[in-house]
Amino acid sequence: xxxxxxxxxxxGSPGQSVTISCTGTSSDVGGYKYVSWYQQHPGKAxxxxxxxxxxxxxxxxxxxxxxxxxNTASLTVSGLQAEDEAEYYCSSYAGSNNPYVFxxxxxxxxx
Amino acid sequence: QVQLxxxxxxxxxxxASVMVSCRPSGYSFAGYYMHWVRQAPGQGLEWxxxxxxxxxxxxxxxxQGRVTMTRDTSTSTVYMELxxxxxxxxxxxxCAGERLLKTFDIWGQGTMVTVxx
Numbered sequence: 001x002x003x004x005x006x007x008x009x010x011x012g013s014p015g016q017s018v019t020i021s022c023t024g025t026s027s028d029v030g031g032y033k034y035v036s037w038y039q040q041h042p043g044k045a046x047x048x049x050x051x052x053x054x055x056x057x058x059x060x061x062x063x064x065x066x067x068x069x070x071n072t073a074s075l076t077v078s079g080l081q082a083e084d085e086a087e088y089y090c091s092s093y094a095g096s097n098n099p100y101v102f103x104x105x106x107x108x109x110x111x
Numbered sequence: 112q113v114q115l116x117x118x119x120x121x122x123x124x125x126x127a128s129v130m131v132s133c134r135p136s137g138y139s140f141a142g143y144y145m146h147w148v149r150q151a152p153g154q155g156l157e158w159x160x161x162x163x164x165x166x167x168x169x170x171x172x173x174x175q176g177r178v179t180m181t182r183d184t185s186t187s188t189v190y191m192e193l194x195x196x197x198x199x200x201x202x203x204x205x206c207a208g209e210r211l212l213k214t215f216d217i218w219g220q221g222t223m224v225t226v227x228x
Contacts, residue, residue: 001171001172003155032213034212034213034214036214036215038156038215045205045218045219045220045221046148046156046205046207046215046218047218048211048214048215048216048217051211051214051216052211052212052214057211057216089155089156091156091158091215093213096169097172098171098172099158099161099169099171100146100158100171100213101158102148102155102156102157102158103155104155105155105156
């Protein structure tokens with residue numbers, strides 16, 4: 001099972017928006033609604049930001065939004081803030097044989 | 112406060128096995144799947160496997176035959192044992208709870224496993 005493809009880095013100034021892509025195949029991202037996004041600050045455990053493509057858990061700011069088109073999912077962070085600087089990983093359910101796959105990760109920098 | 116509390120760091124020699132535990136605090140995970148995810152230094156996340164409420168397990172193809180996951184219902188603790196360790200297994204190992212379907216919605220603090228001769 002190959003990792004989902006994410007750009008290595010993305011950046012934006014405070015207040016701007018940044019969008020991160022997550023490209024898989026019809027066997028994972030394109031085949032299921034179970035795409036989630038995780039934020040990881042250095043030295044910390046990952047934190048769930050988006051689940052089921054576009055749903056936000058309680059406590060996650062509405063500046064974070066998710067979408068999907070075909071085999072590519074996207075995470076958009078609007079109104080960038082300094083605390084949004086982190087590594088972001090996508091994940092997708094991929095069926096019963098090898099159920100879960102993560103993305104390669106994207107480092108978001110707030111300029 | 113809901114959290115998953117993992118056991119402490121381990122140092123193991125090549126060829127040995129390591130067992131990592133994960134205990135929920137502030138929430139009952141008795142009816143939920145629990146997952147194991149690892150992260151090598153400076154690398155991304157890698158899904159290792161899950162254990163369901165009845166003790167059934169599923170491991171990623173990369174770990175089949177080397178990983179054993181168990182749960183102790185009396186203490187609500189889940190365990191992950193990885194055998195035949197090599198230096199490539201040096202990583203942070205996380206447990207993650209699946210209260211939201213097919214989502215890792217709560218994570219442990221991570222357990223560092225170092226494999227060195």
